[in-house]
Amino acid sequence: MSKESLKLLVVMLRAAQTVEDLVKKDMRTYGINPTEFAVLELLYSKGDQPIQKIGEKILLASSSITYVVDKLEEKGFVERIDSSDDRRVKFASLTKKGKVFMAEVFPKHEKRIEEIFSILNDEERDLAIKLLKKIGLQE
Numbered sequence: 001m002s003k004e005s006l007k008l009l010v011v012m013l014r015a016a017q018t019v020e021d022l023v024k025k026d027m028r029t030y031g032i033n034p035t036e037f038a039v040l041e042l043l044y045s046k047g048d049q050p051i052q053k054i055g056e057k058i059l060l061a062s063s064s065i066t067y068v069v070d071k072l073e074e075k076g077f078v079e080r081i082d083s084s085d086d087r088r089v090k091f092a093s094l095t096k097k098g099k100v101f102m103a104e105v106f107p108k109h110e111k112r113i114e115e116i117f118s119i120l121n122d123e124e125r126d127l128a129i130k131l132l133k134k135i136g137l138q139e
Helices: 004-028 034-046 051-058 062-074 097-121 122-136
Strands: 078-082 090-094
Touching: 004 034, 004 062, 004 097, 034 062, 034 078, 034 090, 034 097, 051 062, 051 090, 062 078, 090 097
Parallel strands: none
Antiparallel strands: 078 090
16 A cells, blocks of 8 residues: 555545534534434435335444434434335334424534535535545445
């Protein structure tokens, strides 16, 4: 591995850690963690989802999804709904409280993400996306 490749790895991981820390801090101000937010955002943008499919959509182990849905249910943001097609399938669905919460929080969160990346101009953001995709899509 060249010194430049090693330096790139370290810089990329540190940048990712910084962004992750800033996002986590933002989410804590709303009383939720990043995993809970990911589930809420999925349900908010895509509608009701089979609980067993949520994990693959937000890159979370299926064993953890039940716990996260339980916590969101305790907070009153999510409810479980039986599938009309298959008794074995349960859907996670936003409650009215969950919809109101996301309608308030999501625009604020989007604004915070915009602030985090505002140090880059549009051209730099486009280039970063292109380069990170190139790295992430290799096999």
